Structures are given as structure tokens and as C-alpha cells.
Amino acid sequence: PFQVQKKNIRTAALIICTFTYLIIGACIFDALEDAPFTDRKHRLERKFAQFKLDHNMTNESFRQLSDLIMNKTVVRHKWKFYDSFYFSTVVLALIGYGHRQLITSRAKIFCIFYAMLGIPMWLITFQSTGERLNSLLSCILARLKHSLHMKQTKITDGELLVTESLLSIVILIIGACVFSKYEKWSFFDSFYYGFITLTTIGFGDYVVLQNNRDKNFIEHAEYFFFCMAFIFLGLTVLASSMNLLVIRIVAFYSQERLLEKLRQEE
Amino acid sequence: PFQVQKKNIRTAALIICTFTYLIIGACIFDALEDAPFTDRKHRLERKFAQFKLDHNMTNESFRQLSDLIMNKTVVRHKWKFYDSFYFSTVVLALIGYGHRQLITSRAKIFCIFYAMLGIPMWLITFQSTGERLNSLLSCILARLKHSLHMKQTKITDGELLVTESLLSIVILIIGACVFSKYEKWSFFDSFYYGFITLTTIGFGDYVVLQNNRDKNFIEHAEYFFFCMAFIFLGLTVLASSMNLLVIRIVAFYSQERLLEKLRQEE
Ligand SMILES: [K+]
Ligand SMILES: [K+]
Structure with missing residues (x-):
């Protein structure tokens, strides 16, 4: 009962922290996006008014046209097989850019069902590759330490976590370089895209492989593979960090429980 | 070494399965979305041609107008505080609808940084609430069994998982009913929205709280709280299922490792 109460209090504290953090975030986002809004809005509205005047359009027909054009984003491109592969990956990785929308009920x-079966499979696969990457990295780091004639060649979880954080940053920077070259985004926007993708937030404001798609795919097939590799490798590195953190937290509790059980049995 | 090889083989098998699954998905998505595409495209193009003719527009000025209107989605609404709260939640929950785009570099x-600090916090909080929900549900189920005079009142992980799956379905159905009422989507689309949200894919093709926002928020504040509660409760139930699965998988390995260590020490 004391143990339970302690857990309840810890959970309540965490919930309060998270809510406070959400409210702080809301305040800052509110303040940050406020200023440029009014300017942009006025500028756009002036342009629209000019257009209506130039082309003798009523407000109603302008609204109709807007709706049609909005709708156009949905049908802008014909799906190719590699688009669909990209889409499947984006679904299972929980990124969900929304760059392609499913319209028919049968597709939805x-x-x-595809997600219901695929997501657990995806998570198990990445949990497994993450664990393998951890042991590979331990091995490499231990050899490195050995070749540097260090006395303590055992690798701690902390050292692994640091290595993986560095690796994530390297992947994000390489990604940003390549994306900014092929997509003609700024370096910062490309970095932002990579971060939003690998955290699996996937806003969809920047999505790779959407410009001149067919031409690019034929001339730069290697770029398609780079984009997929970015997602797979990046998520593997993150999965191995999660694996370390989860093993640390969950395994700690379950080992405690096991030890208690063993003690009771004695 | 034999243990390591076994793990490598298992990981390789999982990777092959996942890739196969991705390719199968790609094939089916490819086939499913193909048919209606051509129709819709032709219909739209006819309408656009008609518009250009009616309003005496050149292709170039039409393209300019399209670009402006596309851009308009970005500045459609002014952010209010509750919008920002909703946005923060959507970021930390890794849903990322993309219904609001960050434009300034400082906001990005x-x-x-907000995500880097907030996401681990969010995951720990939900891991914790999920674990609490599991013990609450075990408690309730055990009492239920007791009151039904069943001999075995201990609750297995499997029974908990089934209960939570049922609970998820109930949440999805309640959500679908309420969303379809307030957003005027079909029941199926509302269910699809709920599923895509709670899996944290978050395509952003359907996003609640976007129609007549200010009017709705003032007249139906309870709907805003319902939408938030849907996300928080839904994710808690999923987190507790994940907690069970993770505990089962990770704890199993870590207990094995601990037992091995104890055996070696003896
Ligand atoms: K997402
Ligand atoms: K998303």
C-alpha cells in the first residue's frame, strides 16, 4: 500500500509537470507566431482583392475557386509504386506527413487494418534492431578503448547513450546537407524537416521527394534511397536509445520484483 | 556467441518481414488509390478551364492565384491560446497534424527544443499513467471476479490486454459519435480520424476543432475539453497496453539475464 501510494504520487507529479509544460509551450507558441500573422494576412488579402478586381470575380465564385484549388492538392500527382512504398513507410513509422490523402473508404x-497489424510489427523490429545496434556499438567502443590501452574497457549504458546522441546529430546534419541540396530548402529548414521526421511528429509542412517527382526519381534514384535510409537508420539509432532507456527503467522494476520473489521463496 | 547469432537471425527475419509487409502495403495502396484518381483529375481540370475562360485569366495568372490560395491555408486563422495548447499537445503526443505551420525560424x-525536452517527459508520464491504469484495471477486474464467485481471482496480463483492447474500441466509438456530430463528418470518417490520431500517425486530413473555431469554442467549450480528453485518455489506454507488452518482452530478457548472473555468482 505504501509502495502503491508512492507510485500514485509520482504519477500525479509527472502529470502536473506535463500539463505545466504544455501550458508554458502554449504561451510561448502563442507569443511567437502572433507578430508575423497580421502582416501576412493583410498582404494576402490585398492581393486577393486585386485579383478579384482584375478578373471581375464575385466573392462567391472566388470562394468556389479556392475550394477547388485546395482540393487540387489532393489530386496533384498520380501515385507511383515508389510513392506508395514511401507512403506505407510513413504510416508504419507513425510519421504520417499527410502529403497523400486516402479518399476512398476502401483505402481508409x-x-x-494495415496499421493495426503493421505498427506492432514495426515496433518489434525496431526494438530488435535497436538492441542489435547497442551491442554492435558496445563492441566497437570496447575495441576502441582497448586499442587506446585504457584499463576499463567495459562500456556503460551512459557511454552508449552519449555515442548514440552524437550519432543522431551526425545523421541529422548529413540529412540536412543532402536535403538542402536536392529540395532547395535552407540548411535550417532541412534540419528542421529531419528533426520533425525522426521524432515521428511529421507535420508535413516539409516533405521530401515531392518536387519534380518523376524527373527526380529517374535521374536521382539514389536520392530516393537516401531518403528511405535516413528514416530507417535515424529511427534505428533512436530505437536503440529508447531501448537503453526502457531497459533501464522497466528492467530495474522487473528485476526488483524478481529479486523480491526469489527472497520470498527462500 | 550462439546466443548472439540467434539474436542476429531473429532481427534479420524481422527486418525481412517488415520490408515484405511494406512492399505488400505499397502494392495495395498503389492499386486502391489508382482508379478514382483519373476521374477526379479530369473533372477538376475541366472546372479550372471553365474558370479561366469565364474570368479571362491566363495560365500564368491562374498559377499565381493558386500559389496564393495554397499559401492562404497557412494564415487562415489567428492563433488563440487554446489553439496553441492544442498545438503543444499535438507536438508532444507525436501526432503532428500539421494543421498549423510554424513559419518563423524562432518558432521552429x-x-x-520544446520537443527535445518535452517528448521524453511525455513518454515517461504516459508510461507511468499506463502502469497505474493497469493496476487500477487489475483491481477492478479482480473485484468483479470475486463478486462473481470465481475461484481464480488473479488477473493475467492477457486478460488485461483484452480489457484494454475493448476499452480502446469503446473510446474510438464514443469519439466517432461525438466527432461526427460536431464536425459533420460521416461516422466512418470520424472513426478513421480517431484511429489515425490515437496511433499518433496524425495525417492531418481530418483535424478536429478547425471549423468555425471561435464560435464553436465559445458556444461549445465542452467539445474542446472532450477532444483533449479523447487524446489523453486514448493514449493512456494505449500506453498501458504498450506497458504490458514492453514489460513482457523486455522484462523477460532482463530477468533471464539476472537469473544467469545469479547462477554464475553461486
Ligand atoms: K505523427
Ligand atoms: K503527422
């Missing part, structure tokens, strides 16, 4: 139903 | 930089 398929997507629900 | 803040978002990166």
Missing part, C-alpha cells in the same frame, strides 16, 4: 479501411 | 527553433 485497408489503412486501418 | 523553439519547437525543436
Whole structure:
């Protein structure tokens, strides 16, 4: 009962922290995006008014046209096989850019079942590759330490975590360089895209492989593979960090429970 | 070494399965979304041609107008505080609808740091609430079994998982009913929205709280709280299922490792 109460208090404290953090975030986002809004809005509205005047359009027909054009984003491109592969990856990785929308009910139903089966599979696979990457990295680091004639060649979880954080940063920077070259985004925007992708937030404001798609795919197939590799490798590195953190937290509790059980049995 | 080889083989098998699954998905998505595409495209193009003719527009000025209107989605609404709260939640929960885009660099930089600190916090909080929900549910189920005079009142992980799956479905269905009422989507689309949200894919093709926002928020504040509660409760139930699965998998390995260590010490 004391143990339970302690857990309840810890959970309550965490919930309060998270809510406070959400509210702080809301305040800052509110303040940050406020200023440029009014300017941009006025500028756009002036341009629209000019357009209506130039082309003798009523407000109603302008609204109709807007709706049609919005709708156009949905049907801008014809899906190719590599688009669909990209889409499947984006679904299972929980990124969900929304750069392609499913319109028919049968596609939505398929997507629900596809995700229901695929997401657990994806998580187990990445948990497994993450664990393998951890042991590979331990091995490499231990050899490195050995070749540097260090006395303590055992690798701690902390050292692994630091290595993986560095690795994530390297992947993000390489990604940003390549994306900014092929997509003609600024370096910062490309970095932002990579971060939003690897955290699996996937806003969809920047999505790779959307410009001159067919031409690019034929001339720069290697770029398609780079983009996929970025997602797979980046998520593997993150999965191995998560693996370390989860093993640390969950395993600690479960080992405690096991030890208690063993003690009771004695 | 034999143990390591076994793990490598298992990981390789999982990777092959996942890739196969991705390719199968790609094939089916490819086939499913193909048919209606051509129709819709032709219909739209006819409408656009008609518009250009009616309003005496050149292709160039039409393209300019399209670009402006596309851009308009970005500045459609002014952010209110509750919008920002909703946005923060969507970032930390890794949903990332993309219904609001960050445009200024300072907002993007803040978002990166906000996510870097907030996401681990969010995951720990949900891991903790999930664990609490598990013990609450075990308690309730055990009492239920007791009151039904069943001999075995101990609750297995499997029973908990089934209960939580049922609970998820109930949440999705309640959500679908309420969303379809307030957003005027079909029941199926509302269910699809809920599923895509709680899996944290978050395509952003359907996003609640975007129609007549100010009017709705003032007249139906309870709907805003319902939407937030849907995300928080839904994710808690999923987190407790994940907690069970993770505990089962990770704890199993770590207990094995601990037992091995104890055996070696003896
Ligand atoms: K997402
Ligand atoms: K998303």
C-alpha cells in the first residue's frame, strides 16, 4: 500500500509537470507566431482583392475557386509504386506527413487494418534492431578503448547513450546537407524537416521527394534511397536509445520484483 | 556467441518481414488509390478551364492565384491560446497534424527544443499513467471476479490486454459519435480520424476543432475539453497496453539475464 501510494504520487507529479509544460509551450507558441500573422494576412488579402478586381470575380465564385484549388492538392500527382512504398513507410513509422490523402473508404479501411497489424510489427523490429545496434556499438567502443590501452574497457549504458546522441546529430546534419541540396530548402529548414521526421511528429509542412517527382526519381534514384535510409537508420539509432532507456527503467522494476520473489521463496 | 547469432537471425527475419509487409502495403495502396484518381483529375481540370475562360485569366495568372490560395491555408486563422495548447499537445503526443505551420525560424527553433525536452517527459508520464491504469484495471477486474464467485481471482496480463483492447474500441466509438456530430463528418470518417490520431500517425486530413473555431469554442467549450480528453485518455489506454507488452518482452530478457548472473555468482 505504501509502495502503491508512492507510485500514485509520482504519477500525479509527472502529470502536473506535463500539463505545466504544455501550458508554458502554449504561451510561448502563442507569443511567437502572433507578430508575423497580421502582416501576412493583410498582404494576402490585398492581393486577393486585386485579383478579384482584375478578373471581375464575385466573392462567391472566388470562394468556389479556392475550394477547388485546395482540393487540387489532393489530386496533384498520380501515385507511383515508389510513392506508395514511401507512403506505407510513413504510416508504419507513425510519421504520417499527410502529403497523400486516402479518399476512398476502401483505402481508409485497408489503412486501418494495415496499421493495426503493421505498427506492432514495426515496433518489434525496431526494438530488435535497436538492441542489435547497442551491442554492435558496445563492441566497437570496447575495441576502441582497448586499442587506446585504457584499463576499463567495459562500456556503460551512459557511454552508449552519449555515442548514440552524437550519432543522431551526425545523421541529422548529413540529412540536412543532402536535403538542402536536392529540395532547395535552407540548411535550417532541412534540419528542421529531419528533426520533425525522426521524432515521428511529421507535420508535413516539409516533405521530401515531392518536387519534380518523376524527373527526380529517374535521374536521382539514389536520392530516393537516401531518403528511405535516413528514416530507417535515424529511427534505428533512436530505437536503440529508447531501448537503453526502457531497459533501464522497466528492467530495474522487473528485476526488483524478481529479486523480491526469489527472497520470498527462500 | 550462439546466443548472439540467434539474436542476429531473429532481427534479420524481422527486418525481412517488415520490408515484405511494406512492399505488400505499397502494392495495395498503389492499386486502391489508382482508379478514382483519373476521374477526379479530369473533372477538376475541366472546372479550372471553365474558370479561366469565364474570368479571362491566363495560365500564368491562374498559377499565381493558386500559389496564393495554397499559401492562404497557412494564415487562415489567428492563433488563440487554446489553439496553441492544442498545438503543444499535438507536438508532444507525436501526432503532428500539421494543421498549423510554424513559419518563423524562432518558432521552429523553439519547437525543436520544446520537443527535445518535452517528448521524453511525455513518454515517461504516459508510461507511468499506463502502469497505474493497469493496476487500477487489475483491481477492478479482480473485484468483479470475486463478486462473481470465481475461484481464480488473479488477473493475467492477457486478460488485461483484452480489457484494454475493448476499452480502446469503446473510446474510438464514443469519439466517432461525438466527432461526427460536431464536425459533420460521416461516422466512418470520424472513426478513421480517431484511429489515425490515437496511433499518433496524425495525417492531418481530418483535424478536429478547425471549423468555425471561435464560435464553436465559445458556444461549445465542452467539445474542446472532450477532444483533449479523447487524446489523453486514448493514449493512456494505449500506453498501458504498450506497458504490458514492453514489460513482457523486455522484462523477460532482463530477468533471464539476472537469473544467469545469479547462477554464475553461486
Ligand atoms: K505523427
Ligand atoms: K503527422
